[in-house]
Amino acid sequence: GAGVSQSPSNKVTEKGKDVELRCDPISGHTALYWYRQRLGQGLEFLIYFQGNSAPDKSGLPSDRFSAERTGESVSTLTIQRTQQEDSAVYLCASSAQGLGYTFGSGTRLTVV
Amino acid sequence: AQSVTQLDSQVPVFEEAPVELRCNYSSSVSVYLFWYVQYPNQGLQLLLKYLSGSTLVESINGFEAEFNKSQTSFHLRKPSVHISDTAEYFCAVSGKNGNKLVFGAGTILRVKS
Numbered sequence: 001g002a003g004v005s006q007s008p009s010n011k012v013t014e015k016g017k018d019v020e021l022r023c024d025p026i027s028g029h030t031a032l033y034w035y036r037q038r039l040g041q042g043l044e045f046l047i048y049f050q051g052n053s054a055p056d057k058s059g060l061p062s063d064r065f066s067a068e069r070t071g072e073s074v075s076t077l078t079i080q081r082t083q084q085e086d087s088a089v090y091l092c093a094s095s096a097q098g099l100g101y102t103f104g105s106g107t108r109l110t111v112v
Numbered sequence: 113a114q115s116v117t118q119l120d121s122q123v124p125v126f127e128e129a130p131v132e133l134r135c136n137y138s139s140s141v142s143v144y145l146f147w148y149v150q151y152p153n154q155g156l157q158l159l160l161k162y163l164s165g166s167t168l169v170e171s172i173n174g175f176e177a178e179f180n181k182s183q184t185s186f187h188l189r190k191p192s193v194h195i196s197d198t199a200e201y202f203c204a205v206s207g208k209n210g211n212k213l214v215f216g217a218g219t220i221l222r223v224k225s
Binding site: 033035041042043045048056059091093100101102103104105106 | 146148154155156157158161202204212213214215216217218
């Protein structure tokens, strides 16, 4: 598509439930990134996919967080047993060869 | 690994005044540098980037940034700001070896009339 698409745009979930966030990158972009932005804070790197290479998971905050990507297309970020501190905007970005990252509008996750 | 320091969390400035948002980075490899802008209730947008060549890069709305390798800085400047420039500005760096984009904590620019 023309841009990076994320869904849902907003998600309210109860503490302890699992959530799944989706990212559709720009067609042809080999790299895909997930970031988290807590209220009033900067962007926190979570995970990075580059083509068929093993993903860089160094930013995932706990084993409750996981992400998958099918080839060079859609990615899903899964948070299991959500906690209130997981509340944040989750941003996805894609790029071609690391030059010029395009961000989606994000998913605002609220854990109540 | 790379890191980014944005020295000012908030910068208040009057309309039509000049502004500089400071950014310093550290890296053991050559870098690409970026400034992103986030307007209230909107997503991140790329403002400008330095990849190679001229160390002075410009955006279409009057911002410019200069890559200074010796000072490891990439400060963002605008000679005359508008109310509409009110936003949060993020400096970011990635290594030329193609790894992840690392962001600073952001600087909120508040333009007052």
